[in-house]
Amino acid sequence: MPHDDFAVEPVPGLPERPPEGEVILWQGRPHWWALAKSSVSVLWVAGYFAVLTIWRFVSVVDLMPLDLAIAASLPFVILGAVTCALLVVFAVIQARSTMYTLTNRRVAMRIGAALTMTLNLPYTKIDSADLDLRKDGTGTIALTLQGPVRFSYLLCWPHVRPWHFHTQPALRCIPDAANVARILADAAEARVSIPRVERDLKPIAAE
Structure with a gap:
């Protein structure tokens, strides 16, 4: 029987049930192929080994028969295929172990294959969100946080904005990223516009 590694979650992607009044608006995970291309650059790696294979073939084809030149180039093809396969497997595992959740109050990110953790990001702590939209409709929504909150780049990778070490x-690499960005923007705007009433516990001086 299939086993769900996250069966202990009361709600998929969340460590506990949302409190009263919190509603899940969207849930999704990265597209594995888009993640392979974006986070581990599998196409660039494939291109690199293709160049090595061609260079090897050209450098030996004048020194030996054609069949031997092809055989001499074959190890680069095998090494490149194995490397790309491992990168794709990594992307698939990351995609399957990830769950992004948008509610009317926060962004929740359950991430990590070996070391699973959940980031809870209230809209009131998000300063801005930037959408990087691809031609195929997938995209990345990067969140800029307010205040001194810091997360480890290495622990959160690849679920961080690339090449931004703050x-x-x-x-x-979520599918239908433009629609998800609209849901996030509407929910954040609605949440932030709610007036917050805070009690002032300082004693009032007597006149």
Whole structure:
């Protein structure tokens, strides 16, 4: 029988049930192929080994028969295929172990394959969100947080904005990213516009 590693979650992607009044608006995970291309650059790696294979073939084809030149180039093809396969497997595992959740109050990110953790990001602590939209409709939504909150880039990778080492949590390579960005923007605007009443516990001086 299939086993769900996250069966202990009361709600998929969340460590506990949302409190009263909190509603889940969207849930999703990265597209594995988009994540492979974006986070581990599998196409660039494939291109690199293709160049090595061609270079090896050209450098030996004048020194030996054609069949031997092809055989001499074959190890680069095998090494490249194995490397790319491992990168794709990594992307698939990361995609399957990830769950992004948007509610009317926060962004929740359950991330990590070996070391699973959940980031809870209230809209009131998010300063801005930037969408990087791809031609195929997938995209990444990077979140800039307010205040001194810091997350480890290495622990959160690849669920961070790439090449920004002031860590910005990101919903990486999600399908239909433009629609998800609209849901996030509407929910954040509605949440932030709610007046917050705070009690002032300082004693009032008598006149």
